[in-house]
Amino acid sequence: MGDLVNRGPQSLATLRFVRELGERAVVVLGNHDLHLLALAEGRVAARKDDTLDEVIAAPDRRVLLDWLRQRPMIHLEGSHVLVHAGLLPQWDVAQAGALAREVEGALRGPRHEAFLAELYGSRPDRWRDDLGGSDRLRVIVNAMTRLRFCTPEGVMEFETKGETTRAPEGYLPWFDVPGRKSAGSTIVCGHWSALGLRVTPDLLALDSGCVWGGRLSAIRLEDRRLVQVPCAEAGAARGRSAQPR
Numbered sequence: 001m002g003d004l005v006n007r008g009p010q011s012l013a014t015l016r017f018v019r020e021l022g023e024r025a026v027v028v029l030g031n032h033d034l035h036l037l038a039l040a041e042g043r044v045a046a047r048k049d050d051t052l053d054e055v056i057a058a059p060d061r062r063v064l065l066d067w068l069r070q071r072p073m074i075h076l077e078g079s080h081v082l083v084h085a086g087l088l089p090q091w092d093v094a095q096a097g098a099l100a101r102e103v104e105g106a107l108r109g110p111r112h113e114a115f116l117a118e119l120y121g122s123r124p125d126r127w128r129d130d131l132g133g134s135d136r137l138r139v140i141v142n143a144m145t146r147l148r149f150c151t152p153e154g155v156m157e158f159e160t161k162g163e164t165t166r167a168p169e170g171y172l173p174w175f176d177v178p179g180r181k182s183a184g185s186t187i188v189c190g191h192w193s194a195l196g197l198r199v200t201p202d203l204l205a206l207d208s209g210c211v212w213g214g215r216l217s218a219i220r221l222e223d224r225r226l227v228q229v230p231c232a233e234a235g236a237a238r239g240r241s242a243q244p245r
Contacts, residue, residue, distance in 0.1 A: 001190035002030025002084030002145065004068075005052060007211045011036075012054040015064045027071045029107075030084035030191065031145040037107075038116040040065050069107055073100035073144050080221060081182065085191040086147040088127050088154045089180035096182065099140045106137055126155045148192055150174050162194045175203050188221075199224065 004018055004027065005011035018025050036052055038044040040061070046052070055061060075082040076097055087096050106115040118134035119141060127139050142156060149157045149171040157171050164173045173195075174180070175187065183202055190207040197217050198205040204224075210216040210231035218227045 001082060001188065001206060002028050003032040003190065004030075005036050005055060006032035006050060009051055011051055012058055012064075015055065015068065016060070019064060019067050026075050026077075026082065028075055028082050028084055029068075029071050029073055029145065033068055033071070034116075034119060034141065034145060037065060037069055038119060041113050041116050043113065043117040044120060069112065073103050073140070079185050080188055081185045082188045084145045084189060086143065086174040086189055087180070087182045087187065088143045088147070088150065088156075089152065089174065089177040089182075090127060090154050091143075092181035093185050096144075100144065103137050103140050103144075122156070122158050125157075126153070145191070147174050148195075150177065152177050152179075164195065175205075188219075197226075197228075199226070 004014050008014075018027060035044065035047075035050075036055060039046060039050070039052060040056055055064065058064065073083070074096060076093060081087070081093055081096070083096075087093075091099070106112065109115075115134075115137065119138065121138060122142065124131065124135050124139055127143070131139060142158070146158055147156055149160055149167050151170055152172065154177075155171075157168055160166055160168055160171075164176075167173065186202050186204060188204045188206070190205070192205060193207045193209040193212060193214070195205055195207070196214075197208040199219070204219055206217045206219060208215045208217040208228065210229075213232050214230075215228040216231055219225065220227075
């Protein structure tokens with residue numbers, strides 16, 4: 001579900017391991033993966049809590065980064081949709097897939113450095129069909145890799161990162177918006193560690209806060225068998241006082 005890197009002390013080992021799995025692993029891009037790509041191209045400054053120096057300095061850095069750059073934004077399989085953060089309420093699954101391909105084309109193309117340079121920012125904060133250029137791609141990326149709360153009209157809010165009870169006035173968790181067009185599919189996502197594990201008929205939210213000392217969660221889609229691994233050591237290493245972005 002994305003964020004292979006920057007969520008613990010072994011980003012390089014994780015990238016190598018998952019890449020070596022080949023077609024046995026399907027990976028979608030998260031905001032931290034995109035941050036690594038932008039950082040490696042010199043398009044953004046490092047953050048104080050980044051854990052990416054080892055990747056940047058690795059002798060196989062180019063192979064790993066090129067592999068990461070080829071990962072999809074979302075993966076559709078049967079009735080399941082794999083995405084890092086979420087989907088805007090006015091997007092059905094078919095439209096979301098088409099929009100994801102627009103971003104993937106820019107990220108994989110010869111001008112991917114320019115795309116990464118224009119990636120950051122929270123505006124526009126809503127989707128319009130007539131958006132174009134970097135604004136259009138930024139909204140798609142922000143929805144699929146950063147979304148937590150939005151209005152019923154799809155206006156996104158990125159400052160609030162806590163539990164659903166902390167939603168700003170007029171905003172809802174994206175998956176609770178009445179009538180969202182993707183509700184007929186089961187969304188499998190991560191990103192929202194403060195939300196914790198949430199399993200409903202149409203939502204499998206699996207980020208259970210391993211990086212903050214919680215658990216690493218996996219679920220078998222066929223029968224929804226849940227497997228969890230405690231991550232107390234990871235939480236201690238990063239500091240319990242830290243807050244997720």
